[in-house]
Amino acid sequence: MSTSTSSKKTTRRKTNNILLLQKPWFKKVIKAVWILFLCVVIGVPLYVYTVKADLFGLFGGMPSLKSIENPQNDLSSELISADGVSLGRYFRYNRSQVAYEQLSPDLVNTLLLSEDHRFYDHSGMDFWAYPRVLWGLLTFNNRGGGSTITQQLAKNLFRTRGDELDGTLTRVGGPLKILVSKTKEWIISVQLEENYTKEEIITMYLNTAEFSSNAYGIKVAAETYFQKQPDSLNVLESAVLVGMLQNPSFYNPQRNPNNALRKRNEVLYKLYARNYIKSQAEHDSLKNIPIQLKFSVQNQNQGLATYFRSVLTSFLMKWCKDHNYDLWESGLKIYTTIDSRMQQFAEEAMAEHMSKLQKEFETQWKLKNSNPWTDSDTKAEIKNFLQRKIKKTETYKNLVARYGENSDSVNIMLNVKKPMTVFSWKGERDTLFSSMDSLRYYNWFLQAGMMSMDPETGAIKAWVGGINHKYFKYDHVKQGTRQPGSTFKPFVYGKAIEDGYSPCFELLDISPTIKVPGGVWNPPNSDGTYGSGEKMNLRVAMARSLNSVTAQLIAKVGPANVAKFANQLGISSPLDPVMSLALGTSDVSLYEMVSAYCSFVNLGMHIEPYYVTRIEDKNGNVIESFVPKTGQATDERTAYKMIYMLQGGVEEEGGSSRGISYSLKVDNEIGGKTGTTNDASDGWYMGITHNLVTGAWVGGDERTIHFPNWTFGQGSKTARPIWDKYMVKVYEHPEVGYGKGLFKRPASGLDIVLDCNRHNASDSTSVVPVEKEISLDDINN
Structure with a gap:
C-alpha cells in the first residue's frame, strides 16, 4: 500500500471521529458514562460515608470500632466435671466457642469451597461474585448470594438485619432496608478483615452461626446432630452442617431429612467440582450414603x-x-x-x-x-387424696380462674382425656390421660x-x-428434707462416746419408760417388741439398730447435747431436743x-x-x-471409735449392713x-x-x-x-481413683483396744467412769 493511500485513510478516520463526536446521541452517551463514573468514584464512597456516619439519623447507628475489635457474642456458660467432661450448659441461645485448631480440616475446606472459595483472595467483599448475583436477579435464576463469610460474620455478630441499628430510612423496610443493611455489612466486613486473621474470621463465623434445634455455634451443632466434637467431623457430616447455614430450619436433618440430604449432596458436588473430592466414583459413593444422625437436643433435662x-x-x-x-x-x-x-x-x-x-x-x-x-393411724386409703392434691396444681388454678371455683366445668375439664407423653421405667410412652389420670399415675x-x-x-x-x-x-x-430414722442414731452414740462411753460398754436390751411432757416415752424395737433382756455392748446394739439401747443412751447424754453434737458434725436443719430425736424424728x-x-x-x-x-x-x-470451710467437730479418737461402731453394721451378727x-x-x-x-x-x-x-x-x-x-x-x-x-x-x-483401703487411724493412737469380742462387762466399766452408768430405775426417775 502506498504512503499516500494510507494517509488518506487516516484523514478519513479522523474526519469520521469528528463527525461522530458532533452527533447529539453520542454526546448523551458520553455524558451518561461520565455521570456513572463520577457516581461510582464519588457517589458510592459518599453514600458509604453517610451510612457509616448515620447522617441525620437516616441510616441507623453502626457498631463502634471497639466493639468490632472486641465483638461480644452471647455464650452459654458451661459446667465441667472434675475429669474434664462437659456436664451441661446454661444458655438462652445454646452456644459454646471453639478455637481454629479444634475444627476438622474437612469442616474448614467444606465451608470455604462451598460458601466462599475466594475467601483467601478478598478483603471482605468478593467483587467477582456481584455480576453473577446481578445476572441471577435479572434472569430470575438465583444461583446464590454474593455474601462472603466475613459479611455473614458481620451479620451474625451485629444483627445488621435486625431493628437494633435502624434509622429513619431503614424503618420504611423493603429493599431500602436491605440495601442499607448490606452496606453496613460491607463496612463491618472490611473492618473485621483489618482486625482479624482469616483463620480467626472462619472460627468466629462458625462459633456464631445458627444450626436450628437450639444449637448455636459449630461445637453445639456437632454435639446435637452427631454427638461429636468439631475436630472429629468428617466430610459427610461437615456437608450437612455447612448446608444448614443458608437456611437452618429448612435444611434441618432431623425435621426435614429430604431437604437436608438434597442440600448435603449439593455441597458434595461443589467439593467434587473444586477437586476436594478427587474422583467421580468417590463423589457418587459419598452421595449415596444416607445421613447418619445421633440427634440429641441439649437441655436441662438431659445429660448427666x-x-x-x-x-x-x-x-x-x-x-x-x-x-x-x-x-x-x-x-x-x-x-x-x-x-x-x-x-x-x-x-x-x-x-x-x-x-x-x-x-x-x-x-x-x-x-x-x-x-x-394411706392413713398412718387407720392404715386405710386416704379418701379424696387426689382431689385435695389437684387443687394445689397450676392446672386447677387456671381452670378456676376461667370457669369459677364452684363450676362443674372445672371437674369436667380435669377429667377430659388428651394425648400426652409420660415417664415409665421402660421409656417414655404416649397415652391418653386426663389431668386426674396423670396425677394418680405419677x-x-x-x-x-x-x-x-x-x-x-x-x-x-x-x-x-x-x-x-x-x-x-x-x-x-x-x-428435700425427711425424717432420717435410725441413720440418726450414730449421733446419739457419738455423743455418748465423746462423753467417755466405750463401744464395748454394755446395756440391757430393754426399752426404758421415760417421762416426757404429756406422758411417757417407751419406744419398741423395729420388731415391735420391747427388748429381749439380753446384755449387749453399744457396737452390737447400733449394728442391730435397737431402739431400746439408743433410748437409754439419749437419756444419759441428753437430747439437747445430741442435737448440738449433730450440728457440729454438719447437720444444719433444726433439731427438736426431745427424747424421740434418738430415733430420727427431726x-x-x-x-x-x-x-x-x-x-x-x-x-x-x-x-x-x-x-x-x-x-x-x-x-x-x-x-x-x-x-471448702473446715472445723474440728469432735476429737479424732471419738471419730475413729464411731468408725468402729459403724463397721459393726457390716461385721456383727444381726448387723443391718x-x-x-x-x-x-x-x-x-x-x-x-x-x-x-x-x-x-x-x-x-x-x-x-x-x-x-x-x-x-x-x-x-x-x-x-x-x-x-x-x-x-x-x-x-x-x-x-x-x-x-x-x-x-x-x-x-x-481409674476413677477411689479404690479399697483402710480407714485413717488417729495420729495420737487410741486410749482403748477396739475389740469388743475381747471385753466383758467388767472390762467395759473400766473404760467408763462408774458415775456414768445409769440404771433403768435412774432413767425412770
Whole structure:
C-alpha cells in the first residue's frame, strides 16, 4: 500500500471521529458514562460515608470500632466435671466457642469451597461474585448470594438485619432496608478483615452461626446432630452442617431429612467440582450414603447430673449477680467436683434398682387392691387424696380462674382425656390421660436421692436428686428434707462416746419408760417388741439398730447435747431436743447426713461439702477459686471409735449392713447404717469407706405414700441396694481413683483396744467412769 493511500485513510478516520463526536446521541452517551463514573468514584464512597456516619439519623447507628475489635457474642456458660467432661450448659441461645485448631480440616475446606472459595483472595467483599448475583436477579435464576463469610460474620455478630441499628430510612423496610443493611455489612466486613486473621474470621463465623434445634455455634451443632466434637467431623457430616447455614430450619436433618440430604449432596458436588473430592466414583459413593444422625437436643433435662445442675443454678445466679456476670450469656466455665464417671455409676445404680423396686411396690399394692396413700393411724386409703392434691396444681388454678371455683366445668375439664407423653421405667410412652389420670399415675412412683462425697476434701463426686428430672423436678439431695430414722442414731452414740462411753460398754436390751411432757416415752424395737433382756455392748446394739439401747443412751447424754453434737458434725436443719430425736424424728436432708458422716471418716474434722472448684471467664481467666470451710467437730479418737461402731453394721451378727455384696468387703474396711421411719415412709442407707461417704434415700413424694408393710419398705431393701450397686461399679473402675483401703487411724493412737469380742462387762466399766452408768430405775426417775 502506498504512503499516500494510507494517509488518506487516516484523514478519513479522523474526519469520521469528528463527525461522530458532533452527533447529539453520542454526546448523551458520553455524558451518561461520565455521570456513572463520577457516581461510582464519588457517589458510592459518599453514600458509604453517610451510612457509616448515620447522617441525620437516616441510616441507623453502626457498631463502634471497639466493639468490632472486641465483638461480644452471647455464650452459654458451661459446667465441667472434675475429669474434664462437659456436664451441661446454661444458655438462652445454646452456644459454646471453639478455637481454629479444634475444627476438622474437612469442616474448614467444606465451608470455604462451598460458601466462599475466594475467601483467601478478598478483603471482605468478593467483587467477582456481584455480576453473577446481578445476572441471577435479572434472569430470575438465583444461583446464590454474593455474601462472603466475613459479611455473614458481620451479620451474625451485629444483627445488621435486625431493628437494633435502624434509622429513619431503614424503618420504611423493603429493599431500602436491605440495601442499607448490606452496606453496613460491607463496612463491618472490611473492618473485621483489618482486625482479624482469616483463620480467626472462619472460627468466629462458625462459633456464631445458627444450626436450628437450639444449637448455636459449630461445637453445639456437632454435639446435637452427631454427638461429636468439631475436630472429629468428617466430610459427610461437615456437608450437612455447612448446608444448614443458608437456611437452618429448612435444611434441618432431623425435621426435614429430604431437604437436608438434597442440600448435603449439593455441597458434595461443589467439593467434587473444586477437586476436594478427587474422583467421580468417590463423589457418587459419598452421595449415596444416607445421613447418619445421633440427634440429641441439649437441655436441662438431659445429660448427666441434671438435678445437680438445677440446684446449682441458684448458687450461680447469686454469684453472677454479685460479680456482674450473666450466667446465660457470659460464656463462663464452671469447674465442678463431680466426677462424670462416678455420676454415671450413681445414675445407673439408681435406675437399675428403682425400676425393680417400683415393680415390687406396684405388685404389693395391687395385691391389696388399694392405692398407696394411706392413713398412718387407720392404715386405710386416704379418701379424696387426689382431689385435695389437684387443687394445689397450676392446672386447677387456671381452670378456676376461667370457669369459677364452684363450676362443674372445672371437674369436667380435669377429667377430659388428651394425648400426652409420660415417664415409665421402660421409656417414655404416649397415652391418653386426663389431668386426674396423670396425677394418680405419677403419685404411684417411688422417688429417690443419692449423694457421694470425698470425706477428706469435701468434694461431692456424684449427685442424683431423683429418678428423672424431666418428669420429677424436686431434688431429694439438698432441697428435700425427711425424717432420717435410725441413720440418726450414730449421733446419739457419738455423743455418748465423746462423753467417755466405750463401744464395748454394755446395756440391757430393754426399752426404758421415760417421762416426757404429756406422758411417757417407751419406744419398741423395729420388731415391735420391747427388748429381749439380753446384755449387749453399744457396737452390737447400733449394728442391730435397737431402739431400746439408743433410748437409754439419749437419756444419759441428753437430747439437747445430741442435737448440738449433730450440728457440729454438719447437720444444719433444726433439731427438736426431745427424747424421740434418738430415733430420727427431726427432718434433715441427705446432703446434711452425708456431710455429717464424713466428719466421722475425716477423724472429727468437719469439712463443708463443696461442688465448685473455680469459675473462669470466656477467655480462661480464673475469676474465683473455691475452698471448702473446715472445723474440728469432735476429737479424732471419738471419730475413729464411731468408725468402729459403724463397721459393726457390716461385721456383727444381726448387723443391718451384713447383706452387702461380698466383693465390697474383700480387702476393704466398710461401715454402714440403715434407717427406716414409721410405716416405712422413708428408707435410708449411709455407707462409709476410707475415701467415700455415700448416702441414699427412697420414699414417696408424700409421706403417706409407702410400701404396705415394713418388711418391703425398710432401708436395707429400698436404699442400701443403690449404695451397693454404686460401690461395685466404682471398684470395678480403679481409674476413677477411689479404690479399697483402710480407714485413717488417729495420729495420737487410741486410749482403748477396739475389740469388743475381747471385753466383758467388767472390762467395759473400766473404760467408763462408774458415775456414768445409769440404771433403768435412774432413767425412770
